[in-house]
Amino acid sequence: MNEEFIGALEELEREKGISKEIVFDALESALVSSYRKNFGTSQNVEVDINRETGQINVFSLKDIVNDDEVENSNLQVPLSIAREFDPKLNAGDVYSEKINPAKFGRIAAQTAKQVVIQRIRDAERDIIFEDFTDRENEIITGQVQRVSYGNVYFDLGKTEAVLPPAEQIKGETYTQGQRFKLLLLEVKQTTKGPQIILSRSHPNLIKRLFELEVPEIADGIVEIYSISREAGSRTKIAVFSKDDDVDALGACVGYKRSRIKAIVDELYDEKVDIIIYEKEIDCFIANALSPSKVEKVFVNEKEKSALVIVPDYQLSLAIGKEGQNARLAAKLTNWKIDIKSNAQFSEYLKDSELEEDTFREKFGYSSESSYNDSLNNQYKKDDIEDKSVE
Template identity: 45%
Template sequence: MAITSANQLELLQTAEAVAREKMIDPGLVVEAMEESLARAAKSRYGSEMDIRVSIDRKTGRATFTRVRTVVEDEELENYQAEMTVEQAKQYLDDPKVGDQFVEEVPPVEMGRIAAQSAKQVILQKVREAERDRQFEEFKDRVGTIINGVVKREEYGNVIVDVGRGEAILRRNEKIGREAYRNGDRIRCYIKDVRRETRGPQIFLSRTAPEFMAELFKMEVPEIYDGIIEIKAVARDPGSRAKIAVISYDGSIDPVGACVGMRGSRVQAVVNELQGEKIDIIPWNEDVPTFLVNALQPAEVSKVVLDEDAERIEVVVPDDQLSLAIGRRGQNVRLASQLTNLDIDIMTEAEESERRQKEFEERTRLFMDTLDLDEFFAQLLVSEGFTNLEEVAYVELDELLVIDGVDEDTANELQARARDVLEEQARAALERARELGVQDSLVEFEGLTPQMIVALAEDGIKSLEDFATCADWELAGGWTTVEGERVKDDGLLEPFEVSLEEAQNLVMTARLQLGWVDLADLEADEAEAEEDAGDESAEEAGA
């Protein structure tokens, strides 16, 4: 087949037809044709030649050209596609390195093999363009709901026709025991779109919490308009879910708006989620209040929040325990996901027993160390004193408010407490010396003798050892392992050293040892504050 004898407009007509069919840019098809014709020409003229083909976008005329580039003498390797400055002088005026000499060559006769090769090149280019178009179309739709038609099922995974491509709904992203047949219509959440060698992969989900949020956005106009905001969602797909909402208009009840007239709005979502029961909860900035709402329908008597540990203790009446925990722990698990806190639930009886035990332990402490009778020790505990340090160093007026305590008695109490603390410190210091603790650690400000003993028993016996510690090793913390929060015990945690205090202690040790330069540290802090200020300004602008 000779290009010159063919209808020159046929190339453009073919390109437009393919582009319309595949819904891609006709220019990409023409570029693929140019590349395929250039390959065919190279097989005729020689693979070492730099043959290029240009198709006129208006007339369809294909122009074949040979390009030769001017290079340095020592860089000349390909005599068919390169030439030296001296050689170029017979073709160009004042040639320089990098100049190109372009000459037109006769069109080629395309045999059967060449034509087949050209066809493969065009198909490959069209396929790549189609994949790019699919990726560009769907990558911006991540986080939205899409409707599709079930095409087939493979090993439990559902392949869904989403119009201009196929998507996959993995079996672990299906709700419960959902089963689909070919041709069924399905609504899913686009969870991720990835560019892979076999083409863009679109991953769908029906179990994602975001899917429920998007369904509510479709059913509740106030959410779509931004009057009501979904703050958090927790799901046990196909069984039960909790969703927290807040209204920015005082005249609109967020829970009522989501429920709808006679439950019509929430029922539409429930039907889509295969009967999943949904608790709609009002959001509250106050974490304990929000948690009380999240544990509905159970009643809560008392909430104790530990912000550092991100844990919360909830006390419920004895008859409400099973309701608060829920079937197989479902209610408390969803409440934990919704608040992002670990929740410990106990009955009033269990909490009373624990408080009684703590009261007895503190009473015994004061009786043994301060040589007090049981009644007087109980008075101290009842007034909120928990340890010897509080008794020894509290303002005298706080002791005088206790019934039967005058100024002399208060002074005597504090003197006894200080004597005991000094004796404990002396004994701890002797123990630390026995363990081989160096003076650099003993003299380090911020550590008590008892803390030093705890460090030494773990092998930390010098300031250098201490400076290598991580803050969480000292203060403790929490680690998430396989989705569950696991407690990391800190060496100084029994002494109520916070994470921030541990950070300051370690950094002070490193400064004293010269491991960290104070000027660099101040510069880093200033830069961090500046970045935080910029982020705040951006959020305010947004």
């Protein structure tokens, strides 16, 4: 039986990662509880389990006192009786009496079983918590297990995780058995064990997907500067290359758009705009308003605000549906952005009785550029609709 017991512990350690020592400690505590359940809570007891053979020894510990000083037979033993077993014992020593665990009652055995099961459960929960805590903010693949009250529960193999409504992509459906890539957002320790919160709408999901699909980002050659996202609709991601020989845009898009397509397919066909980050804020703002062309950018460094002038026919494109393009550009750059068409700007100058140079000095400073000649704007001009896969 002891060999079977050791074998069972080794199998438990392999399957669930629970150390044999944890089970030995749990069993020792369980036997102590069982003994006290059977023979009285006030008794002192010691349990020793041989880690190699599984041999269990239970000892009742009692203080040796003179024959006329015995007050509690559960905790004390007369010197005369103790010397029957070992003549060398004296008053003040501790007498250890071996007990047969087989004599424990049914209730005591049930108590031992419950203690062991609970300790194993606690150990399993601790292992799961430690394992998934280290993986917070990483991509994880899960299979839809069930949907209940708007929450989607995913099977992660060792445990279950929840995707709450606030972290779901609007319009996305979840069917039992489907597999999704998700962001492990948070791991909480609760009275019922670890609670794992997942996300499909967090901007960091985009970041992790790019790290998976683009080796240059994973290797640190191309870096992600910032991300702005409206989950299920559109995302803008600003990237730059630390190596002049590596094209950040080309690396992210991939051959025949293979990399960006793999990311978009994972995001419920969410549009993804790849923006080239520039240190010059006016250039960065112009890039961020892709796919619209930008003619002038007036920048106020103190207030972190910018006025962008676009061609008349591209005003609606620059602003975007319900202001989405401008809103995402503002989040991406962390600047306040106001957009005017050429006609609106000219009318404003006229009404204000200002020359453009005067306005520039008053606002801050401006940059006029023909971004069409740059690689970034070439992407915006010709390929944005193709590479921001719909």
